[in-house]
Amino acid sequence: MSKLLIVGTVAFDAIETPFGKTDKILGGAATYIGLSASHFNVDSAVVSIVGEDFPDKYLNLLENSNINIKGIEVVKGGKTFFWSGRYHNDLNTRDTLDTQLNVLADFNPVVPESYKDAEYVMLGNLHPLVQLSVLEQVENPKLVVLDTMNFWMDNTLEDLMKVIEKVDVITINDEEARQLSGEHSLVKAARKIEEMGPKYVVIKKGEHGALLFQEDQIFFAPALPLEEVFDPTGAGDTFAGGFIGYLARTGDISFENMKSAIIYGSNLASFCVEKFGTERMQELTESQINERLDEFKKLTQYETQLN
């Protein structure tokens, strides 16, 4: 069984959407990535940090999803990272209402001894120097995937570039790809980002799907058209977790197999947005995933009569 090491936040979120609002609920990039990747029967561990206020039930939830949590530091007397946001009516944009770094401000990640030989490493959205530190602690990974966002491009670009240089795959959204590359065309943007280090560039377009680039090859996966998106929080992380989970499970990091990984990522993300926070991911079954995989096939696969 392949080992998958995940670094990212484990946090409290408070979310408002046009459909309602939550109190502090379980959130964080590593949480979503871990829950998503847990469907692929890999040996995964999360490196993160929480405060003493973080409920045992949440840690148990992760453990019960076969996620090793010995890399999650619990800081005595500390408070857990908290994010609060409100989505606009179209659910494509949101305002951050509050961000409390708390224990995350002094996070010094320690990779558990038994995961230093992880073949697959997922660097979830976090300060690039934390991502870099994790990367320096793993021995010889087969594939490193980086997720990041515009906040780090705005504030710590130099550090971010050091991480980008070292990873195999980067996943960012379309506007971030344009910002990072200075190119409007996503084809040109991907090419420029490849020159910065990554062999593969994944550009997430939310409800408009995701693109995978490697040199002259391009693959596109649509988002599943849904009647209603309830809460987009964690969709990008869930996508990344499905992507790397599928790759770790199959052990095949070819471009052809990454096509399926993108489909699996989109598949899992399509569930994530159906309920608040991690709620839908907690109750998700294998047969539901497989049924939806059939929907993705019907949505995208065709046979032409000419040629």
Place this chain on the structure above:
Amino acid sequence: MSKLLIVGTVAFDAIETPFGKTDKILGGAATYIGLSASHFNVDSAVVSIVGEDFPDKYLNLLENSNINIKGIEVVKGGKTFFWSGRYHNDLNTRDTLDTQLNVLADFNPVVPESYKDAEYVMLGNLHPLVQLSVLEQVENPKLVVLDTMNFWMDNTLEDLMKVIEKVDVITINDEEARQLSGEHSLVKAARKIEEMGPKYVVIKKGEHGALLFQEDQIFFAPALPLEEVFDPTGAGDTFAGGFIGYLARTGDISFENMKSAIIYGSNLASFCVEKFGTERMQELTESQINERLDEFKKLTQYETQLN
């Protein structure tokens, strides 16, 4: 050979994009539809109207593309419909600078006797009463496709609804689908529009591709990711022309075959935007279309290793 009847504008366009501007060049919905459908070896005819100022070379261009032009009325002393627009930097939005209806103001379409038995009818974007008049002149079409836009929803909704009620397929863009249905979710929007009449709903999302709906079935075709979009004028019409051209050529109007029709439409539209106006469509070869069909396959088709 199937007969395809096309009604729509044949016009002059003057276009400004970030890459340059044109004088009055050949344009119009029926022009783009006809040039696109001409690649499918069908017997097509255009019903339209132009003024005496319309150059013979443009009419010859259509005839040389195997488009029957006896349904194009040339008004002595009249002036041809003229549209002028400027695209914004992202090429997704544009301002109309000038619209001169000219001969289009009194257009009374007459379907040539020999095309009243056309199996395929494409109602290009135009006043809904003109579309309705054409529809009333054809005898027993196998498939009627309607293209329209928000302008008619804003100004002649009642007339538009009479046409929508009678067609098999409607093609509109995402914002128009939302406006027409009052639903933000495109899945819900398509369902509501089906209740207005059409069995199939095609929602065009520009650079984000196109969706085909019929009851619970959905198919998605991406737009081909391009390094540079030069001029989007006519892309939607070219898409529609490829869609109905492929259906007329294969004679199969099943949902499964419409999937390929959507891919062909996207394929042809991807060429249209590469140069100003109809320029790229005039020089397009079959082998270029087939090569790009392979690109679409690579872009969208995959094999999963699990399941």
